Amino acid sequence: MWEKLQDLDRRWIYLVFVIALLFPLFKPLGLPIKVGADVQNFYTKFDKLPAGAVVWLSPDYSPGASAELNPQFEAVLRHCFKNNYKLLMYSMWEQGSFLGRDIMERVAKELNKVHGVDWIYLGWRAGGNTVIRRASEDLWGAMENLDGYDKPLADSPLMANIRRLWTPDVDAIVCFSSGSPGDGDYMTYVTDPAAKEAKPVLLFTGQVAVQAPSRIPVIRSGQIQGMIPGMGGAAEYETLNKIPGKAAGLMDAQSLAHVVILAFIVLGNIAYLASRKK
Amino acid sequence: MSTTQIWIAALGTLALFSFLWKENPAYRFVEHIFIGLTAAHVVVMNYDSYIKPVWRDSVMRDGKYVLIIPFLIGLLIYTRYSKSINWLARIPMSLLVGYGVGYTLAFNPLPFLRQVTDNFVKFQGKTATITANNVLFFVMSMAGLAYFFFTVSREKYGLQYISTLGRYTIVIALGASYGSTVQGRISLLLGRMQFLLKDWLGVLQ
Numbered sequence: 035m036w037e038k039l040q041d042l043d044r045r046w047i048y049l050v051f052v053i054a055l056l057f058p059l060f061k062p063l064g065l066p067i068k069v070g071a072d073v074q075n076f077y078t079k080f081d082k083l084p085a086g087a088v089v090w091l092s093p094d095y096s097p098g099a100s101a102e103l104n105p106q107f108e109a110v111l112r113h114c115f116k117n118n119y120k121l122l123m124y125s126m127w128e129q130g131s132f133l134g135r136d137i138m139e140r141v142a143k144e145l146n147k148v149h150g151v152d153w154i155y156l157g158w159r160a161g162g163n164t165v166i167r168r169a170s171e172d173l174w175g176a177m178e179n180l181d182g183y184d185k186p187l188a189d190s191p192l193m194a195n196i197r198r199l200w201t202p203d204v205d206a207i208v209c210f211s212s213g214s215p216g217d218g219d220y221m222t223y224v225t226d227p228a229a230k231e232a233k234p235v236l237l238f239t240g241q242v243a244v245q246a247p248s249r250i251p252v253i254r255s256g257q258i259q260g261m262i263p264g265m266g267g268a269a270e271y272e273t274l275n276k277i278p279g280k281a282a283g284l285m286d287a288q289s290l291a292h293v294v295i296l297a298f299i300v301l302g303n304i305a306y307l308a309s310r311k312k
Numbered sequence: 313m314s315t316t317q318i319w320i321a322a323l324g325t326l327a328l329f330s331f332l333w334k335e336n337p338a339y340r341f342v343e344h345i346f347i348g349l350t351a352a353h354v355v356v357m358n359y360d361s362y363i364k365p366v367w368r369d370s371v372m373r374d375g376k377y378v379l380i381i382p383f384l385i386g387l388l389i390y391t392r393y394s395k396s397i398n399w400l401a402r403i404p405m406s407l408l409v410g411y412g413v414g415y416t417l418a419f420n421p422l423p424f425l426r427q428v429t430d431n432f433v434k435f436q437g438k439t440a441t442i443t444a445n446n447v448l449f450f451v452m453s454m455a456g457l458a459y460f461f462f463t464v465s466r467e468k469y470g471l472q473y474i475s476t477l478g479r480y481t482i483v484i485a486l487g488a489s490y491g492s493t494v495q496g497r498i499s500l501l502l503g504r505m506q507f508l509l510k511d512w513l514g515v516l517q
Contacts (some may be wrong), residue, residue, distance in 0.1 A: 048332050055498075055505060059516060101503025102496060154339055160361045164415075178365075191468065218423075226423045243496035247488040255430035257423060265499040284502045291498045 036308040039301065049299060054294040058286035065286050072253065073270040076238055076260025080110075080206065085118040087205040088196060093134030094127045094221070099212035099242050105268035105281035106240035107210050109135050112277050115145050120192055121153035122204070126166065126215040131158035131182065150190035157182025161217035169199040170224050199224055201231045210240040217241075217249070221257050240267070313511070322512035452481040464480055
């Protein structure tokens, strides 16, 4: 029997896995979502920013990571608009600028937030981290005096007092990262050098689950204020925000899939050990 | 997305998933389309993001002719195809390396050193759990470093025990990464399933 299990056609495993994923999508189990320390820290510190605080949102990812990072981006965006923060959206990833812009436009329209007054889309510029480095000294120059729609920055009332990606013009940066360039670049070129200023620029991050463990040391050292890890983190943030979103609805499927994987790992190991004894 | 776009995306997704059953022409067709699309996308985006704003707008329209100098230096990279003048290709490479190293060394030590100083922790915490956590953090950090200590033999001076602990520390960290990777991959699959069931078939609320 154990040998048979070891030779099991992998497609049976796929089938069981798909059923485990589909079942909760049609029939939600209503499993509780427990908020972790990282997300709680993020939410608490981010929520403390005063109304009118300037937040730089940076969706630095491509479509491959959008299933995880789009829900995070939308949850944080809704939190920002709820607290009346002023938003600048710029991406170091070309495709990330489009992904972020689509969500931004949709949510802003829904909440009657005006481009150029409540938020501004700065698009993407060639140069990776050298652009944010230059923006830390001269934001307008780094953006060639244009926003992401090629309209003059001078036409936006929001930009009147924002000249640099630096304190006190910008209060916080939220980087949604699936690789490089990403939060490490903001830390290296903006937030860590600005840490010695009277009022630091706070760095928050949303991470794809794969990268999340590698960020623990920089959270511990205080270089990053808080982290939203993967889709699970997005669901936790939606729970804290009290605005149900895409991620929370998928967590039952996520949890059940994990149970199935664990069961298969345990079964596989038992089968391996049993067949070795023979 | 329009209805046509949704149908193309859905059929493409199904064709890719068909690989789970076995290799087949539908999968290969979509795979080749993806590679072609990516190549075309890179060409268009490079034109739109580099050539158009720099060459057409800055040089030709705004008269910033000084930008022609780095452009000409950059072109030297193609001299590597000629045996007699291929040494010229080293000029743009040396400029790139020099700039890259200088730029990196100017900024990178600061965040790195903040993480190093963070390793100097006080064992005594507010609670017993925090104290235990601090001790574990210190011991496991040292053990992890000892595992990569190659100056003396790891079989002597008791290093074999601490480097073994270091190996277990690294394995635990890799386990955490693996767990997160599984979670991430399931999220991607769920994203596709939601697209198929909700956006395409409309059977999911």
